[in-house]
Amino acid sequence: MKNITVAVAGNPNSGKSTLINAIAGTNLQVGNWPGVTVEKKTALLKLENIQVNLVDLPGTYSLSPYTQEEVIARDFLVKEKPDLIIDVIDSTNLERNLYLTVQLLELDIPVVIALNIYDEAQKKGIIIDIAKLEELLGVKVIPTVATKREGIKDLLDAVKTVAVEPEKFKVKKLNYGEDIEEAIKIVEEELKIKKADLLSQYPSRWLSLKLLEGDKLVLKELNLNEDESFLKKAKHHFIEAHGDDMESLLADLRYGIANGATRDVILKDDNKRIDITEKIDRIVLNRYLGIPIFLLAMWLVFKIAFDFSKPFSDYLDSLISGPLTKWTAYALNSFGSAEWLISLVTDGVIAGVGAVLVFIPVIAVMMFIITLLEGSGYMARVAFVMDRLMHTIGLHGKSFIPMLLGFGCNVPSIYATRILETERDRKLTALLVPLMSCGARLPVYAIFIGAFFAENAPTVLWSLYLLGIVMAIVLGFILKKTLYTGFAPVFIMELPPYRMPMFRDLLVHTWQKLKHFVIKAGTYIFAVSIIMWFLLNTPYGVEKENSALGKLGKTISPVFEPLGFGTWEASSSLVAGLIAKEVVVTTMAQIYVTEEAEQKEEEKGFFEDLRDSFLSFILAIKDAFGNLISGFGIKSLALEEEEEKTPLKSKLQGIFDPLSAYTFLVFVLLYWPCVVVGIAMKQEFGSWKLYGQALLIHSILAWLVAFVIYQGGRLLGF
Amino acid sequence: MRLAELRVGQKAKILSINTKGIIKRRLMDMGIINGEIIKVEKIAPLGDPIDIVVKNYHLSIRKEEANGIEVEVIE
Numbered sequence: 001m002k003n004i005t006v007a008v009a010g011n012p013n014s015g016k017s018t019l020i021n022a023i024a025g026t027n028l029q030v031g032n033w034p035g036v037t038v039e040k041k042t043a044l045l046k047l048e049n050i051q052v053n054l055v056d057l058p059g060t061y062s063l064s065p066y067t068q069e070e071v072i073a074r075d076f077l078v079k080e081k082p083d084l085i086i087d088v089i090d091s092t093n094l095e096r097n098l099y100l101t102v103q104l105l106e107l108d109i110p111v112v113i114a115l116n117i118y119d120e121a122q123k124k125g126i127i128i129d130i131a132k133l134e135e136l137l138g139v140k141v142i143p144t145v146a147t148k149r150e151g152i153k154d155l156l157d158a159v160k161t162v163a164v165e166p167e168k169f170k171v172k173k174l175n176y177g178e179d180i181e182e183a184i185k186i187v188e189e190e191l192k193i194k195k196a197d198l199l200s201q202y203p204s205r206w207l208s209l210k211l212l213e214g215d216k217l218v219l220k221e222l223n224l225n226e227d228e229s230f231l232k233k234a235k236h237h238f239i240e241a242h243g244d245d246m247e248s249l250l251a252d253l254r255y256g257i258a259n260g261a262t263r264d265v266i267l268k269d270d271n272k273r274i275d276i277t278e279k280i281d282r283i284v285l286n287r288y289l290g291i292p293i294f295l296l297a298m299w300l301v302f303k304i305a306f307d308f309s310k311p312f313s314d315y316l317d318s319l320i321s322g323p324l325t326k327w328t329a330y331a332l333n334s335f336g337s338a339e340w341l342i343s344l345v346t347d348g349v350i351a352g353v354g355a356v357l358v359f360i361p362v363i364a365v366m367m368f369i370i371t372l373l374e375g376s377g378y379m380a381r382v383a384f385v386m387d388r389l390m391h392t393i394g395l396h397g398k399s400f401i402p403m404l405l406g407f408g409c410n411v412p413s414i415y416a417t418r419i420l421e422t423e424r425d426r427k428l429t430a431l432l433v434p435l436m437s438c439g440a441r442l443p444v445y446a447i448f449i450g451a452f453f454a455e456n457a458p459t460v461l462w463s464l465y466l467l468g469i470v471m472a473i474v475l476g477f478i479l480k481k482t483l484y485t486g487f488a489p490v491f492i493m494e495l496p497p498y499r500m501p502m503f504r505d506l507l508v509h510t511w512q513k514l515k516h517f518v519i520k521a522g523t524y525i526f527a528v529s530i531i532m533w534f535l536l537n538t539p540y541g542v543e544k545e546n547s548a549l550g551k552l553g554k555t556i557s558p559v560f561e562p563l564g565f566g567t568w569e570a571s572s573s574l575v576a577g578l579i580a581k582e583v584v585v586t587t588m589a590q591i592y593v594t595e596e597a598e599q600k601e602e603e604k605g606f607f608e609d610l611r612d613s614f615l616s617f618i619l620a621i622k623d624a625f626g627n628l629i630s631g632f633g634i635k636s637l638a639l640e641e642e643e644e645k646t647p648l649k650s651k652l653q654g655i656f657d658p659l660s661a662y663t664f665l666v667f668v669l670l671y672w673p674c675v676v677v678g679i680a681m682k683q684e685f686g687s688w689k690l691y692g693q694a695l696l697i698h699s700i701l702a703w704l705v706a707f708v709i710y711q712g713g714r715l716l717g718f
Numbered sequence: 719m720r721l722a723e724l725r726v727g728q729k730a731k732i733l734s735i736n737t738k739g740i741i742k743r744r745l746m747d748m749g750i751i752n753g754e755i756i757k758v759e760k761i762a763p764l765g766d767p768i769d770i771v772v773k774n775y776h777l778s779i780r781k782e783e784a785n786g787i788e789v790e791v792i793e
Binding site: 061062064066067093095096099247248251252255277281285286287288290291294380383384385387388389391397490491492493494495496 | 735740741742743744745746747748749751752760761762763764765766767769773774775776777778779780783
């Protein structure tokens with residue numbers, strides 16, 4: 001069997017993902033490029049007796065050495081030397097797309113052009129002379145409409161031909177003009193004499209051009225200097241004629257070729273009338289309407305992301321902590337299992353599984369929304385509108401989306417940082433996201449606000465949300481000046497045409513992310529739950545105060561003395577909050593209200609429970625849709641009174657005073673992000689380093705702010 | 719005149735890009751090259767960035783970057 005590698009390259013927004021999905025379907029594997037947060041999609045296909053290794057390169061506008069994506073794409077092309085490049089081109093935007101094609105043709109690798117989104121071009125009245133384009137560039141050109149799977153078969157035929165008769169795909173050298181060709185020749189000949197080994201590793205024309213351009217990465221890799229005498233000799237001619245900026249000169253030249261080809265092949269372009277994108281943008285980005293429309297859109301995004309997913313999360317939670325736990329305990333009991341084993345299985349194992357499952361609805365809905373925003377082109381508009389504000393804390397306009405979604409749940413927000421372009425942006429945004437007060441903190445607020453600030457509940461609650469935002473701005477400033485001094489993100493961004501993404505693509509993408517989360521993050525979350533069980537229950541059967549967690553709490557409690565809550569109970573609960581911030585409340589309930597009355601369980605049979613579970617699922621669906629149309633408020637941001645917590649409330653009133661209670665809430669708001677956030681960071685950034693930073697930075701920040709509030713409050717006489 | 723100084727609706731020809739390194743290369747890769755005709759289409763509701771049409775597509779850049787681009791108004 002013959003084995004070939006096919007790389008798929010193209011501009012962002014050229015419909016490359018849809019094309020890949022159309023070619024590979026369910027064979028697609030999603031992972032990361034080694035060491036970076038850039039998605040890598042691959043697929044193994046079998047075409048008759050040919051094994052095709054399909055690799056999707058990151059979407060890029062060029063093959064410059066400046067963005068991570070570009071470096072990955074060109075490294076793969078230069079070092080792995082695929083047998084064929086499928087260059088996906090947006091037919092409605094020929095010139096800029098051909099600029100990349102021109103660079104691909106320098107690599108001496110056969111290229112096939114997929115003239116994608118061909119239907120839209122036709123609708124716009126753009127007529128492209130395909131035969132002429134093939135002749136000018138010396139490559140095969142296949143019109144495709146990936147959304148309708150048109151042209152896919154022809155593309156695959158081309159792949160087959162490359163495998164069987166590669167000589168048919170001889171790469172034509174585009175003529176860069178006498179001067180440059182002469183310079184290339186000088187460099188190539190010099191390399192042949194002095195560095196013959198390099199020419200067997202790299203495509204010689206590409207290498208010569210990079211050396212002429214003074215490409216820093218290539219020079220470094222080859223251990224060469226920009227002022228090498230043969231380079232000087234080769235460039236000498238130009239420097240006299242055109243000045244010394246070879247990089248600009250070559251960019252002009254490549255665009256010149258792209259421009260010439262475009263002019264030659266576009267037979268007719270009626271694209272003079274205002275298209276739908278312009279019409280939408282006139283309203284959506286309007287000076288006066290822009291902001292209100294934007295806020296409305298963001299409100300909708302938030303409402304769908306959380307109010308819609310919450311009933312499903314709640315349902316899974318109650319199913320697991322209710323019937324599933326009950327019947328597992330029942331079954332274990334009837335086998336005569338020891339009490340500690342039942343506790344380990346139900347409170348450890350099943351609770352651990354539950355902790356993973358409750359994230360599924362929210363991550364699924366949020367990934368769906370983000371993919372929709374990206375695919376439709378609206379994400380670029382969000383960035384356009386918000387950049388001014390985000391830029392002041394050293395971030396890119398696109399950071400707004402992960403930050404906003406952080407109010408619902410920080411975990412998917414960490415995954416959402418992937419929409420950002422640079423590693424620095426992603427990390428900085430990920431460090432600020434935990435300051436957005438997430439839904440898991442609400443149960444803590446609810447109980448303390450209920451106990452101490454019932455009359456001013458909304459004010460106290462909003463003060464916490466606001467404090468989180470203010471601290472994000474402060475921390476953003478500090479990090480920008482200290483740890484993340486690196487290059488602030490440039491904002492040079494295409495506003496792509498609005499397009500309706502394919503529903504199937506959205507589902508596939510969401511499913512891939514979800515699968516990734518459950519497999520990769522699930523294991524860790526599960527393990528942490530078990531560890532927590534052991535902390536709380538070893539030695540088994542002792543008072544909570546003498547458990548491992550209680551002892552740990554006691555040891556660290558002096559740290560919280562200056563903040564007004566230096567008790568072992570409070571510090572143990574804070575430690576337990578590492579799992580999820582709402583666990584602070586459940587732990588407090590376990591510690592403070594030990595004599596809690598036996599829960600009145602209704603005696604229900606197994607089948608009754610089964611029926612109830614089914615009914616409550618139907619109810620969850622109804623609630624989810626009901627939430628969407630239930631008016632303006634956002635449920636996920638509101639406090640919910642929990643009746644059964646009254647004993648804990650009165651207990652707390654005896655231990656905290658209003659000032660220390662508020663300080664405690666501030667501390668819970670700001671202190672270490674939960675471990676699931678950490679797992680998401682590990683997944684996205686490849687190491688635990690960022691989570692380590694977050695634990696440290698946020699805990700110090702929380703302590704300092706809480707200290708100022710508590711001591712300041714006392715001075716003022718509260 | 720600088721690109722950042724153009725008003726909405728004005729067309730201009732690019733004369734030179736006075737920045738260096740990554741920003742310059744990025745701008746060139748996106749089609750901002752000498753002699754190219756661009757048009758300022760919109761300014762973001764908060765005053766920055768701006769939306770220009772170049773090579774028949776929409777590109778948004780901050781005024782900061784637009785300040786480094788020398789242009790000549792043609793319309």
